[in-house]
Amino acid sequence: MYISCSAEQKIIEIPDEGEAIVAGYWSHELGLCSQSVLLKWKNGKISSLHPLGHLESGPNKTQCWDDYFLLPGWIDAHVHLALDSLDFYQCLENWTQPSLIEENMQRFLQRYLERGIVAIRDGGDLSGFSWKAKVMVTEGVWLGPRVISVHEAVNRAGMYGRFLGRGFKDILEWQGNERDFFDQGLDQLKVVVTGLIRFDEFQKVGSTQWTVKDLTKLVESAHGRGIPVMAHASGEEGISVAIAARVDSIEHGYYMTTGQLERMREKGIAWVPTVAPIGNLLKYPTDRYSSHEIETLKRILEGHLAKIQEAYKMNVRIGVGTDAGAYQVPHAESLYDEMNWMIQAGIPRLEVCRMAIHENAQILGSPELGRLDVGTPMSLLQLAERNVFAKENKSFVI
Numbered sequence: 076m077y078i079s080c081s082a083e084q085k086i087i088e089i090p091d092e093g094e095a096i097v098a099g100y101w102s103h104e105l106g107l108c109s110q111s112v113l114l115k116w117k118n119g120k121i122s123s124l125h126p127l128g129h130l131e132s133g134p135n136k137t138q139c140w141d142d143y144f145l146l147p148g149w150i151d152a153h154v155h156l157a158l159d160s161l162d163f164y165q166c167l168e169n170w171t172q173p174s175l176i177e178e179n180m181q182r183f184l185q186r187y188l189e190r191g192i193v194a195i196r197d198g199g200d201l202s203g204f205s206w207k208a209k210v211m212v213t214e215g216v217w218l219g220p221r222v223i224s225v226h227e228a229v230n231r232a233g234m235y236g237r238f239l240g241r242g243f244k245d246i247l248e249w250q251g252n253e254r255d256f257f258d259q260g261l262d263q264l265k266v267v268v269t270g271l272i273r274f275d276e277f278q279k280v281g282s283t284q285w286t287v288k289d290l291t292k293l294v295e296s297a298h299g300r301g302i303p304v305m306a307h308a309s310g311e312e313g314i315s316v317a318i319a320a321r322v323d324s325i326e327h328g329y330y331m332t333t334g335q336l337e338r339m340r341e342k343g344i345a346w347v348p349t350v351a352p353i354g355n356l357l358k359y360p361t362d363r364y365s366s367h368e369i370e371t372l373k374r375i376l377e378g379h380l381a382k383i384q385e386a387y388k389m390n391v392r393i394g395v396g397t398d399a400g401a402y403q404v405p406h407a408e409s410l411y412d413e414m415n416w417m418i419q420a421g422i423p424r425l426e427v428c429r430m431a432i433h434e435n436a437q438i439l440g441s442p443e444l445g446r447l448d449v450g451t452p453m454s455l456l457q458l459a460e461r462n463v464f465a466k467e468n469k470s471f472v473i
């Protein structure tokens with residue numbers, strides 16, 4: 076078996092049973108421990124965590140991980156494994172050669188583990204590539220983080236999201252296909268509620284695809300099966316529709332308002348604000364955008380970061396998701412970009428870590444993730460750099 080080592084960006088092979096000295100640990104359950112700890116595991120799961128006194132040294136035959144801090148693995152709450160972050164249209168053309176995409180995905184999956192990311196939630200693709208990745212990882216054929224996949228998204232025919240789902244003419248057509256759609260297999264239902272934001276026109280968002288009444292039917296069809304709903308929504312109108320229909324998480328949510336944040340807190344709806352797909356275009360400059368577009372992006376970014384801080388202060392549930400696969404949002408590394416954007420929004424580093432671990436586990440609907448306690452599988456943990464929390468509000472090095 077293996078454990079992710081984000082400190083060295085590698086995957087370490089370990090025996091099923093063993094012991095090691097680590098520099099400390101943190102988890103939501105156990106809190107922070109900043110002294111040397113003797114960690115033991117059996118059958119691949121933690122069997123004990125014993126802090127060592129100053130003069131005490133560990134027994135022989137222990138692995139020396141005393142440069143590393145033990146944490147639950149990171150989680151990225153929004154990725155697209157079937158996209159390559161380089162060229163959207165070229166990538167869609169490549170979808171006709173599945174072996175090419177599968178090779179890419181295996182590379183990305185490995186990279187996630189090397190970066191300490193032990194679970195990802197995939198927002199879907201029409202061809203079902205991410206679902207295939209999920210199946211391959213679950214069956215142990217491919218090495219990778221746990222994949223929570225929506226399989227295919229639900230969008231309206233002729234509107235935004237052609238690469239995410241087949242598109243339904245209206246709610247009646249959806250209802251006629253509802254059972255087959257769920258029978259394909261899915262971990263969460265992704266609904267495309269609005270189109271994209273525009274980089275050349277501030278506050279302009281692609282049209283809203285569903286009424287509250289229709290979206291509520293979609294949400295109830297999932298909830299009736301015990302399946303959470305993630306909603307792609309931006310702009311005042313679309314976000315309000317998603318909240319009223321009681322989705323479980325709002326993805327992107329550009330142009331969020333204070334009133335909407337209040338309603339989300341009341342209903343326990345999480346926000347995954349995906350800053351990287353806009354922020355990274357400014358952070359890693361390209362000549363793809365005009366100066367007018369750059370100015371618009373700056374305005375969007377500034378407003379978005381301010382709203383994230385507001386959400387944090389209001390105690391709205393915030394998830395950390397990158398939209399990896401989007402242009403300039405590389406798989407795995409971009410989770411560090413996204414965490415840095417959260418820090419830039421004014422959220423303390425430890426809180427950002429808690430969101431990327433504990434809150435994301437709730438958003439994935441997998442509370443067994445994001446933990447570190449006796450019984451936790453070693454493969455769901457990471458060995459992080461020793462001073463991961465010492466740097467207070469500094470950025471993560473990417």
Ligand SMILES: [Zn+2]
Nearest residue numbers: 153155198398
């Ligand atoms: Zn997405």
